[in-house]
Amino acid sequence: MAVEAGTKSPAAEVRERMNIVVIGHVDHGKSTLIGRLLADTGSLPQGRLALVQEQCRRNAKPFEYAFLLDALKDEQAQGITIDTARCFFKSRRRDYIIIDAPGHMEFLKNMISGAARAEAGLLVIDAKEGVQENSRRHGYLMSLLGIRQIAVCVNKMDLVNFDQRVFEAIRTEYAAFLEQVGIRPLGFLPISAREGDNLVARSDRMPWYQGPAVLEMVDSFAKEAAPTDKPLRLPVQDIYKFTEHGDERRIIAGRIETGTLEVGDEVVFYPSGKHATVTSIEEFNAPPRRRVEAGKSTGVTLSTQLYLRPGELMGKAGEAPPRVSSRLHVTLFWLGRQPMIKGKRYKMKLASLRAPVWLTEITSVLDATNLSTYANRRQIERHDVAECVLETFKPVACDLATGIPQTGRFVIIDNFEIAGGGIILRADEAANTLAQKHVEAREKAWERSAIVPAQRQAKYHQRGTLVVVAGPVGTGKIAFAKALEEHLFQGGRQVYYLGLSNSLLGFGADLKDQFEREEYLRRLGEVSHLFTDAGLILITTVSDLDDDELDVLDTLNRPSDLLIINVGESRFSRRQADLNLDAPINTPLAIERATALLAARHNLP
Amino acid sequence: MHIDTHHKIPEMIAYRDRFAMQWKLNMIVGANEQALEAGETFPAGHATRLQCCTVLKTDALRRTLSGEGPRWILDHATGKYVKTVGGEPFTGVIVGARADEEGSRSKERYFSARDKQSEWDIADQPPELWNQFKTDFAPGTHVRVHPLLDWTELNVWEYIGRENIPVVSLYFDQGKGVRYRSLGCGPCTKPVQSTAKTVAEIIVELQSGKFSNIAERSGRDQDKEDGYGLETLRRDGYM
Numbered sequence: 001m002a003v004e005a006g007t008k009s010p011a012a013e014v015r016e017r018m019n020i021v022v023i024g025h026v027d028h029g030k031s032t033l034i035g036r037l038l039a040d041t042g043s044l045p046q047g048r049l050a051l052v053q054e055q056c057r058r059n060a061k062p063f064e065y066a067f068l069l070d071a072l073k074d075e076q077a078q079g080i081t082i083d084t085a086r087c088f089f090k091s092r093r094r095d096y097i098i099i100d101a102p103g104h105m106e107f108l109k110n111m112i113s114g115a116a117r118a119e120a121g122l123l124v125i126d127a128k129e130g131v132q133e134n135s136r137r138h139g140y141l142m143s144l145l146g147i148r149q150i151a152v153c154v155n156k157m158d159l160v161n162f163d164q165r166v167f168e169a170i171r172t173e174y175a176a177f178l179e180q181v182g183i184r185p186l187g188f189l190p191i192s193a194r195e196g197d198n199l200v201a202r203s204d205r206m207p208w209y210q211g212p213a214v215l216e217m218v219d220s221f222a223k224e225a226a227p228t229d230k231p232l233r234l235p236v237q238d239i240y241k242f243t244e245h246g247d248e249r250r251i252i253a254g255r256i257e258t259g260t261l262e263v264g265d266e267v268v269f270y271p272s273g274k275h276a277t278v279t280s281i282e283e284f285n286a287p288p289r290r291r292v293e294a295g296k297s298t299g300v301t302l303s304t305q306l307y308l309r310p311g312e313l314m315g316k317a318g319e320a321p322p323r324v325s326s327r328l329h330v331t332l333f334w335l336g337r338q339p340m341i342k343g344k345r346y347k348m349k350l351a352s353l354r355a356p357v358w359l360t361e362i363t364s365v366l367d368a369t370n371l372s373t374y375a376n377r378r379q380i381e382r383h384d385v386a387e388c389v390l391e392t393f394k395p396v397a398c399d400l401a402t403g404i405p406q407t408g409r410f411v412i413i414d415n416f417e418i419a420g421g422g423i424i425l426r427a428d429e430a431a432n433t434l435a436q437k438h439v440e441a442r443e444k445a446w447e448r449s450a451i452v453p454a455q456r457q458a459k460y461h462q463r464g465t466l467v468v469v470a471g472p473v474g475t476g477k478i479a480f481a482k483a484l485e486e487h488l489f490q491g492g493r494q495v496y497y498l499g500l501s502n503s504l505l506g507f508g509a510d511l512k513d514q515f516e517r518e519e520y521l522r523r524l525g526e527v528s529h530l531f532t533d534a535g536l537i538l539i540t541t542v543s544d545l546d547d548d549e550l551d552v553l554d555t556l557n558r559p560s561d562l563l564i565i566n567v568g569e570s571r572f573s574r575r576q577a578d579l580n581l582d583a584p585i586n587t588p589l590a591i592e593r594a595t596a597l598l599a600a601r602h603n604l605p
Numbered sequence: 606m607h608i609d610t611h612h613k614i615p616e617m618i619a620y621r622d623r624f625a626m627q628w629k630l631n632m633i634v635g636a637n638e639q640a641l642e643a644g645e646t647f648p649a650g651h652a653t654r655l656q657c658c659t660v661l662k663t664d665a666l667r668r669t670l671s672g673e674g675p676r677w678i679l680d681h682a683t684g685k686y687v688k689t690v691g692g693e694p695f696t697g698v699i700v701g702a703r704a705d706e707e708g709s710r711s712k713e714r715y716f717s718a719r720d721k722q723s724e725w726d727i728a729d730q731p732p733e734l735w736n737q738f739k740t741d742f743a744p745g746t747h748v749r750v751h752p753l754l755d756w757t758e759l760n761v762w763e764y765i766g767r768e769n770i771p772v773v774s775l776y777f778d779q780g781k782g783v784r785y786r787s788l789g790c791g792p793c794t795k796p797v798q799s800t801a802k803t804v805a806e807i808i809v810e811l812q813s814g815k816f817s818n819i820a821e822r823s824g825r826d827q828d829k830e831d832g833y834g835l836e837t838l839r840r841d842g843y844m
Contacts, residue, residue, distance in 0.1 A: 088705050088757060097704075097755065109732040113714070116734030145734070335732060349737050409735050416741040418732050 016094035016223060021115045023101045023142070024124030025132040029155040033124060033193035034087065034100050035065030037214065040200045043089045044068065065194065093219045108137075108383055109335045112421070115142060120149035120221040122214070127166050127190070128159045131174050139174075140366075140385065143181040144333060144423060146405050150178070151187045151217050157206065158192040164208045186220070187211055226294045231319035232259030233399070233407045235351035236269070236312045240299065251282050251299040252308060254352060257406035259316065260293040261300065266317040269308055270397035271324040271548060274573055275317060276302035307472075307544065307571050311353035313397035313407065322407060325427035326395040326434060329363075332412070333385045336419030340380040340412070347413035347515060348390065351406070354515045355396050356522075358434060361389035380420075387425070391434040393522060394548040400424050435525075435555035442529075453559075456535030460494045464532035464560040465598070468553065470545040471567035475583035477541040480567065480590060485539050487591050488598075496531060498540040500524060521549050525556025532560030537598070547574040563601065565594060606633040606698070608669060610661035611641055612648055612790040620773040625679050632679035634686055635669025637661050648792045661790075670695045670747065697748040705757045717749040718742060758786075759811045766804040777802050 022030045038044050048068065056063040089096040101114035115121065121142055125135050142150060152174060160166040171188045178185055189198055190209050197203035200215045212220065237254040261267070261278065268275040281289050282299040292298045313322050334340050340359055348357040365377040366385045380386045401408035401423035412420040457463050467484070469477045478499070485497035500520065524540065531538040542549070545564075550572070554562050566577035567585060579597050581590050607621055625632035640646065640660040647657035668674030672694045677686035702713060714730050716738040731739035742748060753761070765772060775785045775796075783796040801807045 110730065112734055113730075113732045116732075347741070406735075411732075411734065411737040413741050416739075416743050416746075418734075418737065418739060421732075421734055421737075 017097065018094055018120065018221065018223060019097045019099060019118045020218060020221070021099040021101055021118035021121045021147070022124060023111060023115060023121060023138045024155075025126070025129070025134040025138075028124045028126040028129065028132070028135075029066075029193050030124050031066035031068075031100050032064065033122070033153065033155065033191070033199075033214070034098050035068040036193050036196055037098075037199055038068060038087060038089055039065060040196060041089065041091065041215065043087075091215060091219050094223075096218070111138065112141060112145070112333075112335070115147065116145050116421075118147055119224060120218075121147050121151075122218070123150055123152045123185075124155050124193075125152060125170055125174065127154050127156045127170065130170055131177070135174065136177055137383075139178050139183060140181045141333065143183050144331060144385070144421075146401070146409070146423075148183070149221050150183055150185045151189060151214075152178075152185050153189050153191050153193075153214060155191055155193050157190045157197060158195050162190070162192075162197075162206045164190075164206070167209075187217055189214060189217060227258040227404075227406070228260050228293045230258035230294075230404055231321075232261055232265075232267070232314065232316040233257040233322065233351075233404060234261065234267075234298075234300075234314035235353065235407065236308055236310055236314060237352045238310050239308055249282070249301050250305060251301055252314070253297075253299040254314070255297040256292060256294050257351065258294050258404055259319070260291060261298075261316070262291045267300075267302070267314050268317050268321065269306065269312045269314055270322050271395045272308070272312060272546065272573060274306045274308070276304045276306055279303050307546075307569075309546075311351075311355070313351065313353075320403075322397045322399050322404075323424075323427035324395045324397050325429065326392045327360075327428035327430060328390045328392075328396075328398070328424050329387070329426040329428070330390055330410075330422040330424050331385065331387050332380070332390075332420050332422030334380045334382060334420040336382060336414045336417065338414065338419075339382065340386075340414070340420060342379070345519065346419075348392070348396075348410050349413060349418075350396065350398055350410035353396055355392050355394065356515065356518050357390045357392050357412070359388060360391045360434070360437075363387040363389070390422075393434050393518060393552045398424055398427060400427065435552050439555055439558055453533075453535070460535050462493055462535070462537060464535045465537045465563055466528040466532050466553070466557045466560060467537060467539045467563045467565065467594075467598075468545065468550075469539070469541040469565045469567060470550075470571065470577065471543070471583070472569055472571070473543045475568040476585045477543070477567050480581075480585050480587060481539045481541050483587055484591055484594055487595065488537060491595075493537055494535065495537040495539065498524075498527065498531075498538055500540060500542075518549075518552075521552060522556070525553045528553070528557045529560070532557060544571050546571050550575055561601070563597065606635065606669065606695075608662055608666045609634050609636045610665075610790050611636060612646070612661070612792055614775060614785075614788065614791050614794070616773055616775050617788055622679070622684070624771065626681065626684060629681060630679070632686075633669070634677040634679075635665050635674060636677070637665040637668070638675065640664070648790075654793055657793075670698065696742075696746070697750060699750045699752065701753050702749075702751050703753050703756050703758075703761075713751055713754055714739070715751055715754055716740060717751065719747045719749060759808065762804060762808050762811060766808060772804075776807065 022034055024030050039049060052067045053063050056067065087098050087100070089098050099114040099118055101111040115138075123135065123139060123142070125131060139150075152171075154167050154170050157163075157167065167188070167190045175185065175188070189211060190206050191198040191214060192203075193199065197205055198209065198213045200213060202209075202213050211217075234254050234256050236252055240249075240251040240253055242249055242251075261281070263278055263281060265278045266275060267278055279301045281292055282301060283289065315321055332340075340346070342359050342362075345356050345358060348355050359380070362377050362380065364373040364375050364387050365380060366373045366387070377386070380388065397407075398410075399406075399408040405423070408424045410422055410424070411418045412422070414420075453464065467481075469481045471477060482497055485495050488495040521542070524542070528538050528540070545553075550564065563579075564575075564577040565579045565581060566572070567581045568583035570577060570580065578601070579593060581593070609618070621632070624630070637660050645651050645656075645660055647654050652660065665674065669676055672692040675688050675690050676692050677688050679685075680687050704713065712730075714733055716731070716733070718731065718739055733739070756764075764770070773788070775788060778784045778800045782798060782800055784799045784801060785794065785796045786799075788794060799810060801810050
């Protein structure tokens with residue numbers, strides 16, 4: 001009873017397309033379901049069926065529909081799906097990409113790759129084997145991945161004589177499980193993929209079932225509308241500068257995740273809080289447009305030149321702002337070969353942001369196969385799902401997954417690999433907690449001598465102070481810092497210029513540099529604490545130092561003093577420099593002012 | 606960069622060079638000189654189709670990317686290619702492989718890291734979720750990026766039509782009732798029966814016409830050799 005394929009449509013019309021994932025425990029018949037669906041709807045390329053049948057004949061093994069999908073050698077040999085395969089399938093209603101995700105535990109990360117792209121899912125359960133470990137794990141992961149439209153296929157009904165009681169027992173058990181993870185399936189379908197029952201049409205072998213066949217079910221999945229009704233979220237991917245033909249545009253580029261954006265809108269960048277008005281919406285080789293919306297990759301120019309970095313989140317004034325937090329409560333699934341541990345630096349990728357992140361608390365670890373939770377776990381093992389706290393040194397801009405999933409979820413990189421993914425449940429308002437906690441721990445562990453800071457001050461005639469020369473690149477900061485060191489040295493001060501090269505501090509726009517930069521700043525904070533605690537004046541330069549970075553330096557340098565000298569255009573908005581100098585620097589005057597400031601603030605005789 | 610087997614259909618090479626010149630592209634051509642000179646090829650009768658693909662495409666690609674092999678660089682002043690040796694290795698390539706072309710390509714990732722031997726470990730691929738891809742690499746990694754992975758053959762033609770992209774004339778019927786759907790080496794690529802003469806006609810043909818159900822690479826013979834042709838090639842670094 002094949003349905004005719006290749007539904008006619010005029011050339012101009014682009015048909016609706018939907019991604020669907022088929023998942024389930026190993027051997028429960030996912031690939032067979034898809035293979036048979038393709039064959040029965042005439043969606044297979046001509047000759048494909050014959051080719052696979054011929055291969056089976058040559059290798060003297062019985063033909064199976066799953067072979068149509070299990071295209072890779074290892075898979076046919078082992079009879080399991082190793083990776084996610086996509087295939088293309090058409091119904092009268094629309095075009096589908098069907099994703100066949102492996103059911104084998106070993107290939108969970110492949111299953112997640114497949115499922116994460118899907119807009120809806122079919123969960124397959126073997127009628128004879130019933131609900132298995134991965135049936136539950138996959139159900140839970142679907143919920144975490146944010147896939148809400150799910151139908152459950154109870155497969156291999158032919159092996160249980162199409163017995164309604166078997167079907168009902170599985171439905172009762174599994175529906176109760178899904179309820180716990182917040183999924184209400186759109187339906188339970190008794191099928192036999194191999195035999196073709198209830199696949200493209202209702203089977204007469206299960207007269208007790210009145211619901212839709214698989215094809216009808218799939219066609220009833222609703223296409224989610226682009227999230228244009230939510231607040232604007234445009235993660236800044238990069239800032240483009242064109243210099244040819246006197247072009248001075250600075251284009252803020254990125255993809256709009258949610259909301260809409262129009263020329264004239266006032267936009268705010270998080271976490272920096274800077275704002276400006278949108279002057280233009282830019283597009284290559286296309287007429288200008290005034291409005292863009294969710295799903296579009298775009299670029300905008302602003303009324304004022306802001307210093308922005310990739311990873312900031314653009315929102316709209318007057319709309320709900322994102323959270324700005326350095327302490328995130330998350331649910332996280334871990335795929336890494338090495339467990340996730342406390343005290344190790346990981347990289348978090350959240351939309352276009354890349355930030356160092358630390359696991360600081362494990363609230364509970366959940367066994368997704370039976371939903372029992374374990375408190376007091378010390379680390380997160382491979383395939384665990386954990387509720388935990390992640391902290392960053394600098395605050396990050398994000399949303400809660402329940403509000404705006406696109407900016408409420410993240411992946412974790414461990415040793416160059418995506419090792420986990422998670423969703424944000426809550427974001428604490430307290431900022432800078434990690435640096436503060438670090439300082440508290442440091443103070444506790446610090447074995448101090450009998451000499452107190454006041455004695456050093458009296459002896460050296462100075463207070464231990466970190467002097468940071470900040471401001472844009474190329475303003476002569478380094479030469480000035482060295483000159484200041486020399487002047488203070490000649491004047492009898494205990495002073496040291498710490499020359500961290502710009503490349504070490506990664507001021508480039510490169511995302512990788514941005515990520516490393518935070519780590520170097522953290523180290524700088526630690527090093528400066530040693531110098532200043534010893535009573536010295538430490539002078540260093542940091543290009544483009546911003547408010548949040550200054551917070552971290554300030555905290556790590558405590559309890560010693562910190563003095564900020566800004567050269568040229570200021571990168572600070574919330575905080576202020578103690579001394580602002582114009583670029584190019586008038587060195588003798590600048591040294592005089594800096595010395596005067598040190599003298600006044602720090603009682604230099 | 607183009608890996609030239611020197612058995613490509615001549616119009617393809619003319620098209621390549623015309624637009625490389627016109628658009629002032631930094632065009633690099635790679636080839637397996639030794640295999641061609643020694644005649645270790647299928648057209649010369651000294652290799653199977655698969656072996657021929659391995660030496661002329663996979664090996665040539667690997668050695669051109671790594672800089673071990675020579676690179677012929679287009680000199681825009683003369684319009685000729687100049688042989689160079691000792692080039693810097695490339696750490697990544699962007700290729701147009703699509704999931705709908707063939708079984709093994711349907712398993713690809715958008716960002717696919719390969720080791721030094723260009724080998725593809727299919728069972729152990731990085732997860733990709735929520736538009737986050739593997740973009741962190743250990744030193745020495747080579748990455749293949751496949752931005753068109755989820756496009757279909759039809760999408761490509763629709764895009765060509767919309768953006769008015771020039772394509773080689775081999776894709777259109779020149780009056781003999783045949784055209785190419787997929788282009789490769791002359792000896793291993795057959796045209797298909799079709800009278801489509803324009804992009805719009807190709808789109809109709811793919812959408813609802815005679816090709817809506819026939820695989821794009823059905824004219825490519827190396828795919829058929831042991832039933833796993835392209836997978837075998839791709840594990841070793843074929844695109």
